[in-house]
Each structure stands twice: as structure tokens, then as C-alpha cells.
Amino acid sequence: MFKIIEKTPLNPTVTKMVIEAPFVAKKAEPGQFIIFRAKEDSERVPLTIADYDREKGTVTIIYQIVGGSTMELDSFVEGECLHDFVGPLGVPSKTEGLKKVAVIGGGVGSAIAYPIAKKLHSLGCEVHTIAGFRNKDLVILEDEFKKVSHRLEIMTDDGSAGKKGLVTNALEELINGGNNYDEVIAIGPLVMMKFVSQLTKKYNIKTTVSMNPIMIDGTGMCGGCRLTVGGEVKFACVDGPDFDGHLVDFDEAMARSSMYKDFEARKREESCNLLKKGEANNG
């Protein structure tokens, strides 16, 4: 059992949890992920590691409520335990030897971009962070990013925080402003990573994206997380989750990620109703 040490809402739909998982904390690296099961009968859900503390033996996850399983996770409070928590899975992000990098986070993807920015910064790399959100209420980790970025651009769709526009607008501006990046690292919704990759291809800048497809075991057994990368079948759980953004077939990945959309919507509604019932009973 894996105890929840801390639970902090970051915005109305995104929450940070610090989990006691000493074995995972000991080996975790930025870019890797864990799989949790909230209860004995729960689904296995992959989440990228947002932070870790080897001494305290804790791993931080940041999640957005999207379906029944994340809603169930969100019903847990500090001091309670998750039934299963396995990791660190996947290949760590490559951060060695980079001199200047643009790190791009989109929405809750910023939670995963943060540990990479932090690691690059600690290695002496010049980090330019671009974090995009729908509006100012959804901005997360701004202070944390400030500490590990030489430059930080917050972008919102409506301009209610930072600049109005997409992360690709900010990136193009920075590139045109004379910034030569060794690499662009983009983590966020598939469509964002697709357009970042299209842009950087034009400028011929190496681009790494972090893929988060549907997964079950996460250990190289089920094959559900397969992607087409450079015309070859790759498995996000053991070959990734980081891949060359210029080679990923994003359209296929987007189609595959919608496989259980209806089921998820239904489960989310069921969980909502259950919670409401619970609240009514408690009240």
C-alpha cells in the first residue's frame, strides 16, 4: 500500500499528490512514468512522474480529472493509501550534454515538463520554458518554472495570463529572435506536440515529445501502447515514452487515444453520481 503524504489542488481540475513509494523514488528519473491502481478493483492508469525525493522516499504525481479512474483517485485524501503504485517505467528523458533547450508544456503536460526543466537547469543548460494554458485559472507551477528557467513565457488562449496565443507562437518568436536551441522538448496534448513538431521541423531543430497512449500493464506485455514512429511499430512503455517528434505519426496516435472515449465519459458520469450520492448520504 502506498500512502498519500500530500494532496494539493493546483487549479480546479489539476491536483498534485505526493506518494510514499521509496523503491520508485530511489530510481525515478525525469521522463519516466508510474502506473497506479487506486483500489483493488481499479483500472491500471499510467501517469508521468512529476517529481521525486530520494531521501524522503516520495514520488509526486500531478493529474487532471478526465475519466472514472482519475475521479476515483481524486476521492482519496491525505493519509489514505493507493492499492498499487509501480515504477519507474519507461526510458528516462535524455538531458545530458544539452546547452540550450526550449521546454514546452501544455496544460497538465506542464507538470511533466517541469522535472525535465529542473534537471536541465541543474546540469547548467540554458532553459527557456513556454507553458500554455486555456486561461489564468488553469495556470500551474508558474513559480516552480521561474526558478528553473532562464526565460519563462506563459501563454493563454484568452490572454488572461501571460501572452495571448499558442505555445507555437511563442516558440516561433523565440526562434526568430535568434535563439538557437539544441533541442525542443514538448509535453502536452497530442495536437500541441504535433504542431510544435511541425514548426521545429521547418527550422530543423531536434524535438522530443512525451507520448501518453492507452496502456494496461506498462511493462512491455500487452502492446496496447503501440505507436508508429518513423514507419516502425514502437511501444511507449518500453521504447518511450519519449520519441522524436519529427517521426511520430500523431494523427494515428490521436485516433487511437479516442478508442474508449464513450466508455470513459460514461464511467466519469457514474463516478460523479456515486460521489454525489455519497455526499448526500454524508450530509
Added chain:
Amino acid sequence: MAEKNLSLKKVEMPSQAPEVRNKNFDEVALGYTAEMAIEEAKRCFNCPTKPCRSACPVMIDIPAFIQKVAQGEFAEAYKILKQSTALPAVCGRVCPQENQCEGKCVRAIKGESVAIGRLERFVADWYRKNINQTPSRPTSNNHKVAIIGAGPSGLTAAGELAKLGYDVTVYEALHLAGGVLVYGIPEFRLPKQIVADEIENLKSMGVKIETNMVIGKVLTIDDLFDMGNEAVYIASGAGLPRFMGIPGESLKGVYSANEYLTRINLMKAYQSNSKTPIKKSRNVAVVGGGNVAMDAARSAKRLGAENVYIVYRRGMEELPARKEEVEHAIEEGIVFKTLTNPVEVFGDENGMVAGMRCVQMELGEADESGRRRPITKPDSEFVLDVDTMIMSIGTSPNPLIRSTTPGLETNSRGCIVTDGIDGLTSREGVYAGGDAVTGAATVILAMGAGKAAAAAINKYILNKSAEQIAKD
């Protein structure tokens, strides 16, 4: 001595009617009663050559246990089984007996072989129901061994080593121990309670099982040695599913058999309250002809599919699946499209599978595997109307351990290289067996490898200790 039963046919084993069972996930075969078991056991001639025994990968003394059944001494029969196999209730259900013990039975020269598998199953089930004595914990010998993977091979090795007094820890990547017995083989062929009971027995013998531990990631093999283990047995199983490389395999509705079965068995997607989804299919094609393909097809039928096809490029004779599984599948309404090979999957406007283009095959000369090579018939293309395709054409080994274990030799296919049947790898003290070495094979072969490796590990540690004492 009791009289012999000269019937040329096996005593029938009762089972659920096909049109009933293809709508539920309860066990298909219901097992012998004590009377049926005794009657069938009397068909064994207890012949002096015992060809059945030498055809068993774990060398069960088959005639001896069958004689005990014939005498109604079921507890004694169980003791004989347990000397050789850690999981008799499992083997009785899933072994390909027709290629092993039963294939060599002298009764099969004229008529049917003795139903060795059914008798093994009967004895194990009878014991579970009537005695079910928890095994006691053997005296410790103060030596620690780590086992990677709680599937049939790892569990067998754990049982063998625990009997000898070893302090055994089994590391399992998933949240539940059992390996393919829990994620792969469906409930209707192997009830999960049987696996859970066998694992409880191992625990009462002192075996520790650590779930959620992906070796190669959370701990390396070198870490396991640093933790005081004197030997490591790698039984990490088969690994990543293979695909054909034809267009359309990334469409929604194309599953690997591993994924399809894991959703159903491990994650219980067949239960209406499961939190793990699975597609509700109408027409399903399962590509492949092994046991896994049969399991996937029969599961799809049970989930409500109207038409389920086995698409296999060779003929009925060449199907690698266990004979009983093929027979059960046919009875349950699975349609066999043999000598057929898919060449393309195509989708609808939403990216869901809408059909499969196939070609017909014919068998040519024998290839290196000794089986006749399938060749495409010219102008034989046709479309199979399916909305789901399940690929069951094998696996390639999991890369997690080989990529994190310096000095561990693997072959060009990624399988761990071992020296002979003992399972010793290129690293001292590291043994390997089961699908991680052979590629996808059977439960019983994996168990045989676990048993051999346990013996080799015991010998290795004893020798090492003796050398140490001599030095001191």
C-alpha cells in the same frame, strides 16, 4: 488388484453444454466424479515401460498415481503428483497432454489413451476440496534466492527451492501473482481461485511474493545480489506481442491477443462492473492458431460477438493449439478460416476496423520447422466482414532485463541464452527459464525449466558454501 477397464474410449468428462457455456465465463469442463476417475484409472495397464512418464516435462510418476486413483486412494495419488509438479490442478487443465504423456500411452495404439490429464485434474481438485492441508514451512537453510516473475516457471522454482529451505522472494511486475495463469488463460479454462490457492500454499511454505516490482527498472539483477541473494532465476515470460506489418494494424479495434486477454482476465473486463473497458464486437477475426488464439476467440464469443473467426494460414491439421481447445472452440461456434492469411485491415471514417482483406493459401514444401510452407493462391483475395481483429501470432522477449543486466547474453531474437537444461546464463549465479529463454511456449515446459533451474541453483549454492567452508 482391481480388474482392468478394457474400453477403447476415455470416460467422458462432463462439461457445460456448448450453447450455454459460450455465453458465460464459468469453467467449461466440470471434472470427473470419484466413480468416473476410478473407472478411467482402471484403463491404465501399468505397463512396465511407462512411456508416459518420460514424455512428461516434469517426469510425474504417472502410472503410480493412476494406480492409487484406481484403488480410491486419492490423497496418496496427490502425494505422488506433488513430488514432481508444483501445480497439478493447473497442469491437468492446460497441458497439451496429446503431445506429451497421452501421446505416448500404449492404450493409444488401439483406441484412446488413458485420460491422464483429466485424472491429474481430478486428484488435484479432490485434494483441494477434501483435504487442503496447508503445507508447513521447511527448516531454513539460511540461503537467499530471488526469482523474477510469478508465472508458472517462477512459482515452480520458488516451490522447489522453498521445500529445500531456501529463503525465496518472487518479484512480480503486475499487481497480481500468477503470470500467464492470471492474465492470459481465461477463467473458463482455468479458474483463478485455483491459481490463488496454489500461491497461498507457496506463501505458507515461506515464499515471499513482492508484486508491483518491475525488475530491470525498480531493481536490477545486480541490486538483487547486493540485497544478499546468492542466485537469481529469471522467469520473466514472453513479452511484446508481434504484429504482421500489414496496413491498418493501428486502427481502433485491432488488439494483440495479450491486450485483449489481459483486459478480460487480469482486469476482469468481462464483468459488467469492471473499470477496464473492452470493445463490444459483432464480428471478430483472431489471427493465429495457437492456444492463445483459441482463448481470445472463445472469449470474444462469450462477450457477445455473433461471428468469431480463427484466421490461420495453414490447415486444421497444423493448428498448434491443444486438441481439446480446438474441439471446444468448434463446439462453441467458432468458425475456422484455415489456409487464409490477412493482407490488409481497413477502417471506417472513424478509424474503426471495418473489414479485413485476406488471401487463400495452399501448402507447399516443408520448411525448416518441418511444417509445410503456406503459399498464396493467385487471385484468391476476399474480404472478411469484421469490426475487431485480434493478433495472436506470438511474442518477442521483454527487453527490460537484458537492457539493464551487463554481461547477460541474449540471442538475435532477444531470448536469454542458457547453457543446457540447467538454465545457467552467461552470468554466474544467474539462471533463466520459461518463455524468457524459449520464446512463447507452454505452461508445462516453463514449469519443467523452473524445476531444473531450482535443482541447479541448489547445487550451485551448496558447492559454493562447501568451497567457502574449505577455504575457512
